[in-house]
Every structure is written in C-alpha cells, then in structure tokens.
Amino acid sequence: MKVVIFGAGLIGKKRGLQLAPHELVGIFDPDQARAKALAAELKTKAFDNEAAALGAPSDVAIVAVTNNALTPVSVKALEAGRHVLVEKPAALSLAELSLLEAASRRTGRAVKVGFNHRFHPSLLKARELVDSGRMGPLMFLRARYGHGGRLGMEKEWRFDPKLGGGGELIDQGVHLLDLIHWFFGPLPLQSSLVRTNFWPAEVDDNAVLTCAAEEGEQWATFHVSCSEWKNTFSLELYGRTGKILVTGLGGSYGKETLTYYQMQPEMGPPPFETFEFEGADRSWELDLKNLVDHVEKKTPLLGDLASARYCLEQVTAAYRANGYLNLPCNA
Numbered sequence: 001m002k003v004v005i006f007g008a009g010l011i012g013k014k015r016g017l018q019l020a021p022h023e024l025v026g027i028f029d030p031d032q033a034r035a036k037a038l039a040a041e042l043k044t045k046a047f048d049n050e051a052a053a054l055g056a057p058s059d060v061a062i063v064a065v066t067n068n069a070l071t072p073v074s075v076k077a078l079e080a081g082r083h084v085l086v087e088k089p090a091a092l093s094l095a096e097l098s099l100l101e102a103a104s105r106r107t108g109r110a111v112k113v114g115f116n117h118r119f120h121p122s123l124l125k126a127r128e129l130v131d132s133g134r135m136g137p138l139m140f141l142r143a144r145y146g147h148g149g150r151l152g153m154e155k156e157w158r159f160d161p162k163l164g165g166g167g168e169l170i171d172q173g174v175h176l177l178d179l180i181h182w183f184f185g186p187l188p189l190q191s192s193l194v195r196t197n198f199w200p201a202e203v204d205d206n207a208v209l210t211c212a213a214e215e216g217e218q219w220a221t222f223h224v225s226c227s228e229w230k231n232t233f234s235l236e237l238y239g240r241t242g243k244i245l246v247t248g249l250g251g252s253y254g255k256e257t258l259t260y261y262q263m264q265p266e267m268g269p270p271p272f273e274t275f276e277f278e279g280a281d282r283s284w285e286l287d288l289k290n291l292v293d294h295v296e297k298k299t300p301l302l303g304d305l306a307s308a309r310y311c312l313e314q315v316t317a318a319y320r321a322n323g324y325l326n327l328p329c330n331a
C-alpha cells in the first residue's frame, strides 16, 4: 500500500521506520524543518502544504499529530479517500470522536486507532493464554503504567489542555483502558482519583481508576503517573485458575516479560513459566498490518473507534468526577 504520514514528531518517525513492505509517499508537518529532516531520513518527500499531502495518491494516512489535530486531519484524510491509522486518543472529546465515526461511515473507509500496546509480544501472549482457556474465566486486572517526565515537560503540548485534551490519564491511561476493553469488554467506571501532584500544570499527572461490571464480578484497576520517576509497566490478569504477570515494554521500561502462574486443584504455590521478549519493538509494524489486513481481507480491527469511544467515556467521566472541568472533554 501507499502510505502518507501526517506529523513528523516522535511517533511519526517510529511509524515511518516500521512501514515495510509498504511505500511511504511523503510526510507533512507544518513544522517544515521537522518534515524535511524526517523525509530525508526516511528517503521520501516532505509536502509543503496539507492539501498536497491529502492529494498525493495513497491508500493509508497515518495521523501522528498533536491530540487537538487528530480528528480534524483524520476526517480530511477520510474525505480524500484514505484509510486512516490515527494515534490514540483519536479525539479530544466524545463529541469530536462522533465526527470521526461519522466520517468513517460516510466515506466507507476504515479507521484504526493506534493502540499499539495490543501488539507487544507479552500482551499477544496474554491474549493467547486467556483464549486457550487455561486460566478459566477472567476475574480482574491490576495495572501500573508511568514515566518520570522530563525537564520543561509542563511547557509541552501534552500539558496544554487545548492541545492535549488532558494530562496523564488521556495520554498513557487510554492504553490501559484499551487493554481493559480488549480483555473484558466495556467495563464502566466505578471510581476514580485524578490528581495534579507534581507538575505545575492545569492537567492531571496521576490517575487511579477502577472499572467494574454492572452485572457480574469482573473489574479492573490501574494507576497511571508521570511522576513515576522510574519508567514502569506492570499488568496482572487473574483468571479462576491462573494468573498472568506482564512487566516491562522494552527500552526504558525494562525487559518485556510474561510469567504465567497455573493454579493447581490442591491450591498452594503455583508452578510458573516465564517468557522473555527481546529485540526491537515491532508493535508499530503489526498495528499497521492489522489495518491493512482489515482492508484487504476483512479481518477484525484490534483497537478501533469503539475502543476509543470506551476509553474517552471513562476518561471524561473521571475528569468530570474530579473537577477537571476546564478540559475539552467536559466542554
């Protein structure tokens, strides 16, 4: 397929580096210096205006722009006939997400949301173990995800409510909400604590959410933080007869590892197996492959607009319950 990338930042580059076997026809970013530098690195062209990028013959648009521009750029790309891989959270609010859903329906083009964590090998393995039935019915999930920020982060777009839409919850939190949606379906928000502990910002830097089934016993709880100091990813998933522990995501999050504990009929300390995943993070490549397979073979999208809607519903409810009323999602 022919692919065009909007946004020459960190994620535009990560996605551009994992595009093979597809062809990158060019990159657009209003920051032309960035666009040109990335285009040179990826041996493609930099468009000098948005219309040229939208008009260039292509099948897929990757939209890796600041959060405020995710929906507007994606809607234009859909109208131009492209399938879209839009970064999370896909929109700043549920009202904006509705525009994206409507554009996808109107144009008949697919939208994949960049919930690439589903394609980390540990989480694919977790899904395989759950689907194998070895763990029995799922009961609950407990997760932690966080990073330590960087000097001056409070001045970046992520901490500007109009550009980012919120803080840590809408940033890293939506990945955990998407994983909850994947393993349990749409568990609604049960309780939330959202705080601005460390960074001098209008938005949150820490959030603790619990989601729970209205009927039945399944629940999920997590803490996301950008005052975590040591980058951390930990996810535990409990079935009636087994437990999964995932730690690390590679790189600064540490070696990606999954340990599976199999409960015995007599209970007691369970035997366990550990899987270690090394090598490059291929989740960006597999995320795009999922969209291409969906377009070509009608296979299901993993991380779609329904999951983005679930995530934004919980984020909006948590911000509202904690008095973060200045955010676009609560407008």
Ligand SMILES: NC(=O)c1ccc[n+]([C@@H]2O[C@H](COP(=O)([O-])OP(=O)(O)OC[C@H]3O[C@@H](n4cnc5c(N)ncnc54)[C@H](O)[C@@H]3O)[C@@H](O)[C@H]2O)c1
Pocket: 006, 007, 008, 009, 010, 011, 012, 028, 029, 030, 031, 034, 064, 065, 066, 067, 069, 070, 073, 087, 088, 089, 114, 115, 116, 171
């Ligand atoms: N999937 C993940 O794990 C993951 C991780 C980090 C960020 N993200 C998401 O990726 C997106 C980009 O984040 P980033 O870290 O690359 O940010 P970044 O600041 O590094 O890059 C964003 C780029 O978008 C450009 N931009 C803004 N408006 C634009 C427009 N209308 N058209 C084209 N380009 C435009 C900016 O000039 C900037 O160069 C965000 O939505 C973020 O939430 C996803």
